[in-house]
Amino acid sequence: MDLASIKKKLSDFSELVMFQHSVFSLPFIFVAMVVAAHGWFGWKLLILGALAAVTARNFAMGVNRYLDRDIDALNPRTKHRPSVDGRVSSSQMLVFIALNALGFLLVAWATNDLAFKLSIPILIVLGAYTLFKRFSALAHLVLGLSLGLAPIAGAVAVSDTIPVWSLWLAAAVTFWVAGFDLLYSLQDMEFDRLHGLHSIPAKLGASRTLALAALFHLLTIFCWELFVRAAGLGGWAQAAVLFSAAMLGYEHYLVRKDFTQIDRAFFTVNGYLGFVFFALVVMDVVF
Numbered sequence: 001m002d003l004a005s006i007k008k009k010l011s012d013f014s015e016l017v018m019f020q021h022s023v024f025s026l027p028f029i030f031v032a033m034v035v036a037a038h039g040w041f042g043w044k045l046l047i048l049g050a051l052a053a054v055t056a057r058n059f060a061m062g063v064n065r066y067l068d069r070d071i072d073a074l075n076p077r078t079k080h081r082p083s084v085d086g087r088v089s090s091s092q093m094l095v096f097i098a099l100n101a102l103g104f105l106l107v108a109w110a111t112n113d114l115a116f117k118l119s120i121p122i123l124i125v126l127g128a129y130t131l132f133k134r135f136s137a138l139a140h141l142v143l144g145l146s147l148g149l150a151p152i153a154g155a156v157a158v159s160d161t162i163p164v165w166s167l168w169l170a171a172a173v174t175f176w177v178a179g180f181d182l183l184y185s186l187q188d189m190e191f192d193r194l195h196g197l198h199s200i201p202a203k204l205g206a207s208r209t210l211a212l213a214a215l216f217h218l219l220t221i222f223c224w225e226l227f228v229r230a231a232g233l234g235g236w237a238q239a240a241v242l243f244s245a246a247m248l249g250y251e252h253y254l255v256r257k258d259f260t261q262i263d264r265a266f267f268t269v270n271g272y273l274g275f276v277f278f279a280l281v282v283m284d285v286v287f
Contacts, residue, residue: 012087013096017061025150026053027274028173031281032154032166035231039285041158048111049157053150055103060126060146062097066090067130075191112160115153122149137198140185144178165230172223179216179248180270182209183255187262210256217248236284240277247273 029049033041065072065083069090072078082088088096101123108119126146133139148170155166185192185199186209192202201209224244228237251269255262 012082016065016082016088016093016096017058025057025147026050027278028147028169029053029150029154031278032151032169033158034278034282034285035165035233036155036158036163045111045157048107049154052104052107052111052153052157055100055107056122056126056150056153059097059100059104059123060129062093062100063127064130066093066097071195071197074195075188077187077191111157114160114162115156118153118156122153125149133198135198137200137203139198140178140181140200141174143181144174144176147177148172148174163230165227168223168227168230172220172227175216175220175223176248176270179213179220180251182213182216183251184262185209186255210252214252217252220248221245233281233284236280236287240280240284243276243280244273247276 029052033045033049037045065081065088068078069083072081073084078084083093104123105116105119108115125142126149129139129143129146132142151169151173152162152166155161155163182200185201186206188197188199189201189206189209191197192199200212204212221241221244224241228241231237247269254269
C-alpha cells in the first residue's frame with residue numbers, strides 16, 4: 001500500500017468515527033486532572049489521558065458504526081458513511097474496535113490499579129449506546145454517561161480515587177451531552193418513527209423534546225455549580241459556569257429558530273463551550 005492509499009484510509013477512519021468530535025470529551029477529562037492535581041499533572045498523565053480519551057471514543061464510535069450499518073444504509077443523512085459505502089469494510093471495523101479496546105486497557109493498566117479495574121466496565125458502557133437505542137429511549141442518557149465517565153477517569157488517573165466533585169462533574173457532562181444529543185436527534189425524528197427506533201424525538205415530538213433538552217441543560221448548569229463548590233474552586237470557575245449557561249442558551253436559540261442550524265449548534269457551540277470551560281478552570285487553579 002503506497003503513501004497516498006494510507007492517507008486515504010486514515011481519512012476514511014477519521015470520517016468513520018468523526019474524530020473532530022473528540023473535542024466534547026477531551027476538555028473535561030483534563031478539567032478533572034487539573035483539579036485533582038491542583039495544577040499541572042505531568043507529561044506522562046497528559047499523554048495517557050489523551051490516549052485514554054481517543055481510544056475510548058474510537059472504540060465507542062467503531063461499535064456504533066459497525067452495529068448500525070443496516071440503519072445507516074437507509075438514512076439519507078448517513079448512507080454515505082464509510083461503514084456503509086464500503087470504504088471501510090466490516091472486518092476492518094472489527095480490527096479497529098479490537099485495537100482501540102486493547103489500547104484503552106493498556107493505557108488504564110499503565111495509569112494505576114483503580115483505572116485498570118474500571119476499564120472493562122467503562123468499555124461495556126461505551127458499547128451499550130448502540131444497543132440501547134434499539135429498545136429504549138434512554139439511549140440519549142447512555143450516550144451522555146459515556147462521555148460523563150471521562151472526568152471520573154481523569155480524577156482516577158491523578159488521585160487513584162473517585163472524589164465527590166468528579167461525580168458532580170460527570171453528572172453535568174452526562175446531562176450536557178444527553179441534552180445536545182436530543183437536539184441533534186431532531187434531524188432523524190421521522191426516520192426513527194418510520195423504522196421503529198426508540199429515540200425521544202420519535203416518541204415525544206419536537207416541542208416536548210426541546211423542552212426536555214432545556215431541562216437537561218438546566219440540570220447541567222446546576223451540576224456544574226455543585227462541582228465548583230465541591231472542588232473548592234473560585235471566581236474563574238464560576239465564570240466558566242456562567243459562560244456555559246450562556247452558550248447553552250444560545251444553542252437552544254439557534255435550534256428553536258431554525259432546525260437547519262442543528263449542526264452549527266451541535267458542533268461549534270458545544271466545542272467552544274468545552275475548551276473555554278477548561279481554560280477558565282485552569283486559570284482558577286493557577287491564580
